[in-house]
Amino acid sequence: MSKAHSQASDSGKPRILIVGGVAGGASCAARARRLSEKAEIILFERGPFVSFASCGLPYYVGEVIREEKNLLVTTPEIFKRRFNVEVRLRNEVLSIDKTEKVIEVKNLDTSEIYKENYDALVLSPGSSPVIPHLPGIDLPGIFTLRTIQDSNRIKTWITEKEVRQVVVVGGGFIGLEAVENLANLGLSITIVEMLPQVMPNLDPEIALRLQEHLSAKGIGLKLSDGVKQFSQAPSKKGIIVTTRLGEELNCDMVLLATGVKPEISLARQAGLEIGELNGIRVDSHMQTSDKNIWAVGDAVEVRNFISREWSLIPLAGPASRQGRIAADCILGRQSSFRGIQGTNVCSVMGLTVSSTGLSEKTLASLKNKIPFEKVYLHPGHHAGYYPGAKMITIKLLFSVPDGKILGAQAVGEEGVEKRIDIISMAIQKGATVFDLEEAEMCYAPQFGSAKDPVNMAGMVAANVLRGDSPLLHWKDLDSSRYYLLDVREPLEFKLGHVEGATNIPLPTLRARLDELPKNKEIAVYCAAGQRSYYATRILILNGFDVKNISGGFTSHKTAKPE
Numbered sequence: 001m002s003k004a005h006s007q008a009s010d011s012g013k014p015r016i017l018i019v020g021g022v023a024g025g026a027s028c029a030a031r032a033r034r035l036s037e038k039a040e041i042i043l044f045e046r047g048p049f050v051s052f053a054s055c056g057l058p059y060y061v062g063e064v065i066r067e068e069k070n071l072l073v074t075t076p077e078i079f080k081r082r083f084n085v086e087v088r089l090r091n092e093v094l095s096i097d098k099t100e101k102v103i104e105v106k107n108l109d110t111s112e113i114y115k116e117n118y119d120a121l122v123l124s125p126g127s128s129p130v131i132p133h134l135p136g137i138d139l140p141g142i143f144t145l146r147t148i149q150d151s152n153r154i155k156t157w158i159t160e161k162e163v164r165q166v167v168v169v170g171g172g173f174i175g176l177e178a179v180e181n182l183a184n185l186g187l188s189i190t191i192v193e194m195l196p197q198v199m200p201n202l203d204p205e206i207a208l209r210l211q212e213h214l215s216a217k218g219i220g221l222k223l224s225d226g227v228k229q230f231s232q233a234p235s236k237k238g239i240i241v242t243t244r245l246g247e248e249l250n251c252d253m254v255l256l257a258t259g260v261k262p263e264i265s266l267a268r269q270a271g272l273e274i275g276e277l278n279g280i281r282v283d284s285h286m287q288t289s290d291k292n293i294w295a296v297g298d299a300v301e302v303r304n305f306i307s308r309e310w311s312l313i314p315l316a317g318p319a320s321r322q323g324r325i326a327a328d329c330i331l332g333r334q335s336s337f338r339g340i341q342g343t344n345v346c347s348v349m350g351l352t353v354s355s356t357g358l359s360e361k362t363l364a365s366l367k368n369k370i371p372f373e374k375v376y377l378h379p380g381h382h383a384g385y386y387p388g389a390k391m392i393t394i395k396l397l398f399s400v401p402d403g404k405i406l407g408a409q410a411v412g413e414e415g416v417e418k419r420i421d422i423i424s425m426a427i428q429k430g431a432t433v434f435d436l437e438e439a440e441m442c443y444a445p446q447f448g449s450a451k452d453p454v455n456m457a458g459m460v461a462a463n464v465l466r467g468d469s470p471l472l473h474w475k476d477l478d479s480s481r482y483y484l485l486d487v488r489e490p491l492e493f494k495l496g497h498v499e500g501a502t503n504i505p506l507p508t509l510r511a512r513l514d515e516l517p518k519n520k521e522i523a524v525y526c527a528a529g530q531r532s533y534y535a536t537r538i539l540i541l542n543g544f545d546v547k548n549i550s551g552g553f554t555s556h557k558t559a560k561p562e
C-alpha cells in the first residue's frame with residue numbers, strides 16, 4: 001500500500017529530509033535547526049534508536065559501559081524539544097525519486113508505505129559489516145558488532161552459552177577493541193587475520209609492537225591466514241573455525257570484524273554517482289551528483305587531505321563534521337570539507353595506538369608519488385626524571401626536501417593520542433617538520449618534556465633535511481658497505497647488540513677516533529637515536545662519512561619482523 005504524506009515545499013520553509021539518525025544524520029539535523037527556525041526537518045532511522053554511540057559498543061559488550069541507556073546520546077523526545085526535529089524511528093527509506101524529489105518510506109512497525117517530498121535530502125546511511133561468503137557463516141554463535149541489538153545478542157550468547165573461547169576474525173580497530181573487551185570478561189581469544197599484520201592502516205613495523213603485546217597478553221594470533229569455513233562442533237556445543245592453512249580452532253563464539261562497506265543501495269537505486277571505491281561520490285560541499293541530495297559519513301568517498309586521492313575512511317568525527325557541512329550548504333553557507341586524514345586512536349589491552357595522515361604503505365601506492373623520508377623515535381611520554389615515564393614509539397613521515405608533514409603513527413602506554421592529535425592539526429595547517437621543532441607545548445614533568453616528543457620528532461626530521469644527521473634505516477644497512485658502530489654503554493652492548501657492531505661508548509668516542517675507518521662509511525646506532533645523533537655530529541665534524549640509524553637498537557627488531 002502506498003500513501004502520500006506530501007506537503008507543500010514552496011512555502012518558504014525548506015523541507016529537509018535526512019536518512020540515517022546516527023553520527024552524520026543527527027549532527028546534520030541539529031546543525032540545520034541552529035541555522036534555520038523555519039526549516040521543516042525530519043530524520044528517518046530504520047533502527048530503534050537515534051544518535052546512539054556505536055563507538056561505545058565494544059565497551060558495552062565488555063561491561064565497561066554497564067547500561068544500554070548510557071549508549072543513547074539523545075532521544076527522539078529530546079530532538080523534538082531541543083531542536084524541533086521530528087525523528088521517525090523504525091522508518092526505513094526504500095527509494096528516492098530524484099526527479100519528483102520524493103522518497104518512499106516504510107514504517108517497519110505497521111508495514112505502512114508512504115511518500116514524503118523534499119527540498120533537500122541528506123543521506124547518512126552509514127556502512128554495513130562485510131560478511132564473507134564462507135561455508136557455515138550462518139551458524140548460531142557467529143556475530144557482527146554494528147548496532148546495540150548486535151551487542152545485546154552477543155552479551156546474551158556469552159552468558160547463556162557460558163562462552164569461554166572466542167575467535168575474532170579480523171584484526172582491524174573494531175576487532176582489537178572487541179578483543180580488549182572480551183578479554184576483560186575473562187574470555188580466551190584467538191584473532192584470525194588474513195594480512196600479515198593487525199591494524200592494516202599502520203605500517204608493519206609499528207603494528208609489530210601491538211602484535212607482541214597481544215601475544216604477551218595471551219591472545220592467540222593467526223596472521224597471514226584466513227577463515228576457510230565454520231562448522232558445528234560434533235558435540236553441537238561450539239563452532240570449529242577451519243583456517244586456510246588448515247588449522248582448526250574450537251570456540252564457543254565467533255566475532256566477525258572483517259571491515260565495513262558503504263551503504264549505497266538507496267543512492268544506486270536513485271542513480272546517484274558512485275565512486276571508484278564504491279562509496280557515494282560527493283563534492284567538497286557534500287553534494288552528490290544530484291543538486292538536491294547531499295550525502296555524508298561512512299557511505300561517501302571523499303578526497304584524502306594530503307594525497308587528494310579518493311578515500312573511504314569510516315570514522316565518527318568526519319561523519320559528524322560532514323553532516324554539519326551538508327546542513328550549512330543546504331541553508332546557504334558555503335562550508336566545505338577539507339578532506340580526510342584518517343586520524344584515529346585505538347586502545348589495545350593497555351597500549352594505545354594512534355595514527356594520522358598517510359602511512360608509508362599508502363605513500364608507496366600513490367598514483368602521484370610524493371618523495372618522502374621517515375624517522376623513528378622512542379621518547380618517554382614525559383620527563384624521564386619524573387617517575388613512571390613510558391616509551392612512545394613514533395614514526396613520522398614527511399616530504400623531501402620541503403619537510404611537509406605527511407603522516408605519523410605512534411604506539412605506547414600513555415600520551416600517544418595527544419602527540420598524534422598535535423601532528424594531525426599540524427598536517428591540517430600544512431605544517432612542516434620545522435614547525436614541529438618550534439611548536440610550543442605545555443610542560444610539567446608529569447605531562448611531557450621541555451622538548452616534547454612532538455618537538456623531538458620535528459628536530460630529528462629537520463636534522464635529516466638540513467644534512468646535520470644523515471639518515472640510515474635498518475632495512476637499508478648493507479653490512480659489507482658500512483662499519484657498524486654501537487655507541488651505547490658496554491653493559492647495554494652485552495645485553496644485546498647487532499651482529500658485526502663495534503662498541504665504542506659515546507663518552508669515549510672523541511678519544512678513540514683513530515680506531516675508526518676513514519675510508520668506509522660508518523653507520524652508528526644507540527638505544528633510540530639520541531646518543532647516536534651526538535656521535536654522528538662528533539664524527540662529521542672530525543671528517544668521517546657517517547649515517548645515524550633511525551630509531552636505534554629499539555627499532556632494530558621491528559625493522560626485520562620475522
Ligand code: FAD
Pocket residue numbers: 019020021022023024025044045046047054055056057058091092093094124125126127145146147174263266296297298299314315316317319
Ligand atoms: P551510522 O552512524 O552508521 O548511521 C547510519 C544509520 O543509518 C544507521 O543507524 C542505519 O540504521 C540508518 N539507515 C541506513 N539506511 C537507512 C534507510 N534506508 N532508512 C533509514 N535509516 C537507514 N569511529 C571512530 O571515529 N572512533 C571509534 O572509536 C569508533 N568505534 C566504532 C566501534 C564500532 C563497534 C563501530 C561499529 C563503529 C565505530 N566507529 C568509530 C565508526 C563510527 O561509528 C562511524 O564512522 C559513524 O557512526 C558513521 O556515521 P554515519 O552517520 O555515516 O553512519
